[in-house]
Amino acid sequence: MPVATDTKKIVIHVAQIVIDELKLEDITPETFDPDIDLIDEVGIDSMDLATVALVIQDKYGIKIDEDDYPKLTTVRFIAEYIERKLKLI
Amino acid sequence: MSTEKITKIDVKADPAEKEWKFSDILADRKIRERWEKVRKYFFLRESTYDMTHRCNVKCDGCYYFEGDKQFASENTDVNSWRNLMKEEKARGITFVVLAGAEPSLVPELCEVCYKEMPLGVIASNGIKFIPESVGYKIHISVWGNDESSLRVRNAKNMLIRQIENYKNDPRAVFVYTFTKHNIDEVEEVTKILSEHGSKITFNIFSAPVGYDGDLRHNEESLFRTRENMVRLLLKYPDNVLFSHYSAVAHTHKYGLHDLYSCSYPRMNPSTDIGLGRSFRQYRTDLTWDRSAACCVPDTDCVDCRHYAAGSAVVTARLFRHANNPESFKAWLDYVDTYLAVWVMEYEKGKNLCDYFVAPPGYDIFL
Numbered sequence: 001m002p003v004a005t006d007t008k009k010i011v012i013h014v015a016q017i018v019i020d021e022l023k024l025e026d027i028t029p030e031t032f033d034p035d036i037d038l039i040d041e042v043g044i045d046s047m048d049l050a051t052v053a054l055v056i057q058d059k060y061g062i063k064i065d066e067d068d069y070p071k072l073t074t075v076r077f078i079a080e081y082i083e084r085k086l087k088l089i
Numbered sequence: 090m091s092t093e094k095i096t097k098i099d100v101k102a103d104p105a106e107k108e109w110k111f112s113d114i115l116a117d118r119k120i121r122e123r124w125e126k127v128r129k130y131f132f133l134r135e136s137t138y139d140m141t142h143r144c145n146v147k148c149d150g151c152y153y154f155e156g157d158k159q160f161a162s163e164n165t166d167v168n169s170w171r172n173l174m175k176e177e178k179a180r181g182i183t184f185v186v187l188a189g190a191e192p193s194l195v196p197e198l199c200e201v202c203y204k205e206m207p208l209g210v211i212a213s214n215g216i217k218f219i220p221e222s223v224g225y226k227i228h229i230s231v232w233g234n235d236e237s238s239l240r241v242r243n244a245k246n247m248l249i250r251q252i253e254n255y256k257n258d259p260r261a262v263f264v265y266t267f268t269k270h271n272i273d274e275v276e277e278v279t280k281i282l283s284e285h286g287s288k289i290t291f292n293i294f295s296a297p298v299g300y301d302g303d304l305r306h307n308e309e310s311l312f313r314t315r316e317n318m319v320r321l322l323l324k325y326p327d328n329v330l331f332s333h334y335s336a337v338a339h340t341h342k343y344g345l346h347d348l349y350s351c352s353y354p355r356m357n358p359s360t361d362i363g364l365g366r367s368f369r370q371y372r373t374d375l376t377w378d379r380s381a382a383c384c385v386p387d388t389d390c391v392d393c394r395h396y397a398a399g400s401a402v403v404t405a406r407l408f409r410h411a412n413n414p415e416s417f418k419a420w421l422d423y424v425d426t427y428l429a430v431w432v433m434e435y436e437k438g439k440n441l442c443d444y445f446v447a448p449p450g451y452d453i454f455l
Contacts, residue, residue, distance in 0.1 A: 039362050043181070046363030047131040050408040054111040066408050070361040 010079040014056065018042075018075060021052050034075040046070065056082065109413045117414065119441060123421045126438065130428055133208070135364075135401065136177060137186040137384055138371045140198055141165075144190035146214055148232070148242040149304065153189035155297040156387035161372035170198050173375055174205035181367055184431075185209035186384070186397070187225070189373075193217040199225070210431055212397075215251035215261075216244065226433055227260045230292075233271030234278055241268070241304075248278065256285040262330065262430050263287050264396065267314045268294040268304035279321050283328040290330040290430045291318050293339050293394035297387050305392065308342055312454065315340035323443075330429050332422035332440045338403050338448060339394045346390050348448045349402045353383035356390055363405055400427040409449045419446035 015032035018024070022044060038044045044052075053069035056062070056078065062085040064072075072078045115121045142163055144153070153159060164170070177185070185206050192199055192211045196219060199211060203223045211219060215229035229251050232238055238247035255261035263282050265275055275291075282289050293314065296305045306314070318336040322329045341348055346356060357365040369377040370386055381387075384397040403423050410420035418441040429437035447453045 039366075045131060045134065046405060047128070047407055049362060050411075051128070051131075053408060054411050058110045058112050069408065070359070070363070073362070 007079060007083060010082055011075055013059075014075045014078045014082070017055050017059065018052055021055055022048055032075060034079070036075075037073055038075070039073050049073075052078075060086065062086065107413070111411050114411065114414050114417050120414065120418060120421065123418075123425060123438060123441060127421060127424045127428060130432065130435070133184045133432075134182050134367050135184040135186055136182050136367070136369045136371065137188055138173075138202070139189040139373045140187050140192040141195045142190050142373055143194050144214070145194065145216055146191075146242045146244045146247075149302055151190075152297050152385050152387050155299075156381070158189070158372045158381070158386060161374040161376065163373045164375050165195070165198070167197060167201050169375060170201045171205060173371070174202050178206060182206070183208060185225075186212065188212040191217075193219050196220055196223065199223045208432065214242075214244075214247075215254055215263075216247070218254040219260075221258075221260075224433060225260065226262060226431055227255065227258070228262055228264045228430075229255060231263050231265045231278060231282075232268065234274045237271050237274060248281065252282070252285050252287065256287060260433065261287060263289045264292050265289060266292040266294050267306075267310075267317075269306050269310040270304065272310060272313050272317055275317050275321065279325055279329065283325045287328065288330055289321075289325070289328055290396060290426070291335070291339070292396040295344070295385070295394050295398075296389045296392045298389045300389065306394075311340040311342065315454075330426055330437055332419070332426045333442050333445050334419035334423045335399070335426050337419075337445050337453060338399055338423065339396065340454075341394075341448065341451070342454060343451065344391055344393050345395070345398050345402050346393055348451060349406050351383070351390065351393070351398065351402050352405045353398070353401070354379045355381060355383040355386070364401055368401075396430070399423075400431060403427075406449070412449070415442070415446050416449060418442050 011034045012029045015029035019027060036042060049069060053064045057064050060082050072081055115124060139158060142159055185202055186209060187199055187202060191214060193213045200223055203225060210226045210228055212228050219227055232241055235246055235248050238244055265278060279289055294304050315336045318331060319333060322331045345351060352364040354365055354368055359365045368382055370382040371377045385395050404427055410416045422440045422442055425438055428435045445453050
């Protein structure tokens, strides 16, 4: 699957990754609120977030710093982080 | 066996030079299966609880009787404990560790905790049997043979009494703590435990703050400990719950904090996510103090090689182990071991690495 490169598409793609990795049910990437707090409101833990970060590294060919991923707590934060990293490539 | 011999015989070449994708690492069927097995337990979120200040033995170097926590008043009210467990569940805790000083002396409190929070461990000296109605894993501390136990713990026939209480008990895991002086005794103790069908894992004595006794390890004793751990792992594969990487992580020249950046609140100011956010260590009066919160409070952090600390701290470092297959397999062995030791009915698989792998960013030993 080709990776998205504009913000809206990245948001949808990241939401899909989160849904897949966390095995969330009854939600689609389009209905996933990109500003929902993945830790406080979805209830994911550091191991899940690390897994999401590893998958995103793969899909976008970027390197996520170990100190950065704990701060990527919403789909939008993750998408913006990806965008910044892609601009640096 | 010298360091040189071990590295020549047992160490796999480091494949870290290639840039690995996580998906490429998971393309290996054995790795993927183990990953899928362990990740089901990512929901575990622990906190620990001192249950009483009483104990029926007095051990040299005991962590409970260091620092302020031993002076907290004792809450013996069953309803207070029930309410605490309900509150803990509400804030997302899914796994409890009932520890200091000796939880078997307050079985009614253990029972209340179990009814509210069915996943957990009790750390016990094993002298008093904990009723089977408390379905937690029970970690029974062993500090050498009976001669050493009498000397260090002032208790007679300790191992015999522990075995009488817990042989054939699926809850029980015997935790052999290596001090500087009981390394050579592990062979006879493991043999005895294996003959009784018991499960064994290993711990490293880690000095409490200000400890000036002679149980503290040095590089030579850590190295001999590692040799013994691995030898017994290979000799008693059905009884010893351990891995090569567990041996590396816990007997390295550097302690767990240096190797893996301890994520317990006591050493980790971040409350973003993980242990720094959710972990609490409750005293017997049901209060907790962030500045003292870790799995074994009052341990000298530089010397910390506790099995309990590693179970959380090494496991939390998934991200840094997932950059090449060897590191990741070693990490999976570690997590598989930790789950078998800590979670009822979790069955340990065959280790993926039968050789030493270095912690990310470090050498095997130095």
